[in-house]
Amino acid sequence: MEKQRNLIWAVVLMGIILIGWDLGLRYFYPHAGEHPHAAASSTATSASGTAPASGDAAPAKPTREGGLQSPADIAIEAQDLKTALAAPTRVAIAAPGVSGSINLVGGLIDDLTLNRHRETSDAGSPPVRLFSPAGTPAQHYAQLGWTGDNGVQTPQGNTVWQADRTRLTPTTPVTLRWTNATGQTFAIRYAIDENYMISAQQSVTNAGTAPVSVKPFALINRTDRTASLDTWQVHSGPIGAFDGSVDFASHYKDVNAAGEVAPAGQTNWIGFTDIYWLSALVPDAGTKPSGSFRALGNGFFRADLIYPAATVAPGQTVSQSLRLFAGAKENRVLEAYEAQGISNFSLAIDWGWFRWFEKPIFWLLDSLFHAVKNFGIAIILLTLIVRGIMFPVAQRQFASMAAMRAIQPKMKAIQERYKDDKPRQQQEIMALYKEEGVNPLAGCLPMFLQIPVFFALYKVLVLTIEMRHQPFALWIHDLSSPDPTHLLNLFGLLPFTPTGMFGIGVLALLLGATMWLQFKLQPAAMDPSQQQVMAIMPWMMMFVMSTFASGLLIYWITSNLLTIAQQRYLYSRHPQLKAQATKDQVDIDRQVKRERKPAPNRPKKR
Template structure:
């Protein structure tokens, strides 16, 4: 498999896998412009009443949260978890930049929040807590070591409680209780859901799922915002419903997740929906069986809320400690997860060893190249053998162009004589391609590379190279990218283009004159295309190209290049015509 085929295949796959989101962006509409479609999915009622306008700055109606890794507040109007930032993550690499916000109140710019509640069984008329309910609190603050109890009395013999606690990471425990002093049994059904009242810009494109996500009955469910909008209608605004035991469901971004988890032994209905009135996406669970609070008794149920960074090892720990099924699937490792996950763990181990994600990436690529060196050697030898016999193949095609059968026979004899297998050069590439694709996927989807520094001017491997040749790498006081994103061209993408040009030079191949201009333009096309990609990926490809060239040099030194002289093949004998 010669280098031009490798480059062409890489270019085409990159255009399809990465560039699709640039050329086919999803249309984003405002909630007011969206009309839902009729659905027949059975689901519990969805509360659409609006909360009291309570800003996160209004202290009297809020319970502060100050835990080990998160801070924010709980809206006491409706007991909503709607204000949360992550202490360990900033929006940019600047230490004074704002912390990443994962939950935001209804009246803020990007509202995302978590709701808990009850609804009565059919035929019962009970005064239940809703979005306007003002809860009282047992403490002044919720922390990692200081749980809080929220209480509300409906004045008709029912007292509702919500016990809240948070661990030292991103997991909240929520116990909903109802105490019954009415003198008669009360039947109630609990629910919990994540609500997002705006349509976000999806940054992951085809490579990363962003939006509603769930695991119910061991099956991963991923829906788009568009499918929820088109599938939901009044009165329940449900586009998707599935019953099962336990599981988890929520809304995911590229690096962040907010999800609710019922008791893993309880029968629940997981639902996706879009409330056209409120312009809100809703994902969550409702109990399949009502809880019965006996006279002078109580009923309770415990659920959990995760709201934070999708750190792979943390998700794995929660999965094992809390029996949350397939919680690691919140990170979109893709169809090749069976290979992508091991790649991540090896890369993460190297990161822990070196303390620098860039060095871990370079080391991992070197290890993979060493492991696959025998295959690469075989592929290069096969490509060299094909180049050696190319002149004789050309001569055979010219001599027997009017006799295809004889031409194919002569070519097969030539392959057999020289021990050449035209397909053997493809096999090493096919075996190595999934490994490097999985490495690419890991670098793109995992939060571990986000804002990870390398060396020099690279302070964030997940962002494009901050330098730009069009302003002389910062010497001129203007930003060319303001005119067009295609004018962003940093130092690392330029180095990457140079490595492609060098690969073409050290491995010359016979190229059709009609194709030559295309191959000459490939380094330029690749350079501009990769300029907008995360610089960590560009560094990886540069390093991979350099190692490929080094491998080829070693193979040539080790085995040499066979130079065969063209073999003269006699032309076919002219047939004698009988007179």
């Protein structure tokens, strides 16, 4: 009766975990960061400006990719882009990393697409759009400018700048100029590199008769309706490095509640991150601007760099420089910028506390990918390497298991002798372990060693853009996404799409089958109730893992297959363990039959 009660509790607990996991995914993923958004007006925001006017829009559910989710927003965005980008007041941007344009009205960098990354895994998919003009549903742009003291006229959001070139490329910088009525000329010189960094030099030349005081600023303005998921494990939202430490503590909801958040410390860089994309302002070393995040209302936010006021005497020029990163969070690129002096820039990828282990796993996986040109094969090779490293541990595990089986008769004798004295029983069993040189926990060691590898690979698949849209074979076109097949709707033949853990695909089914076979080859648990729980576990895990990235399931399936092969080999090296396991299974089956056999009816006493 006690064993049956334990089994029932175990099954109930596993059911709670299974249902709770699916509900957790639904909570943290489809609804995380959900906001009622509003459409933007066509008015750009200056450093001291207010939020654009709002309209009506339906709430959207963020995704890992980010971007607009509402079909209405997507249609409006396409039309607005067509109109805005057709204006003659634009300077083209053409670089290997990005393409786009600068809007001479306001001097905004508001049109950027990423040449190396596509919106979907389809071959004909357009490049990812990062920046969109003010007033479009996906509003996201950068602006450099000045505020003036004592009535100094400075460029505004509707100022029309003059450009010395019509095209910004890595070999042809572009300078924008505007002169006010009192003789002050404001200039911004833009240069761009091969990747995602735009360098900017702001200068003010005073040809007037009196000194003027101006305060330079730089900002990034964006809507959160294009934000990617912000979860407990991967940050999406306001981000920056202050006094050399990357701050992941600010979220859109926090900035929205506070109105303004100004992290403590010197600003090394500041901006907004999605899981795969980053827009950030990087002040030059030695300058001391103040950095902050502001909520503008209706789902609009701004990251500011505001510099101390500078006095420009007649006949003099005052300038200062900064950089704008607007692109994909490619680890190699971020590390290169970090080596150039941007503090902890590679930590814009939210590796978390275990980056000391995750980054080597990423490096190995990325190296294997560059060698074989297929990320699925690279994952399989990584699994082979991990299992190969742990093979000596597995050998010791099996030796320990053989020793445990050999002392089972002695353990049973101790348990029978001291069945009414549990403390003495445990003491004698521990003495037996010591005398025979047996470690009862040795069998758990390989599992514990795999946990950090599994977690590291999970984080790598979730975080790193290098894995995004990487195909494997057949129907698997994106290893960073769940298996697109669904057994419950017969691969799309039935008119519905299973959601959550019920979207069982081929990979999840293979995972359950290989785990079941792996458990079958392991020595059976001595407790029949434990054995029944272990029989259910593979199919429970099949449901839980069905929502995970395909690459992670490929890793686990490969690991299971290697474990099965390893078990067969080690059983051949330890035949006594196999024979003992077979005998134990026979004994367990007999015990189960005895427990299930109804007790004979006893005659009633008269």
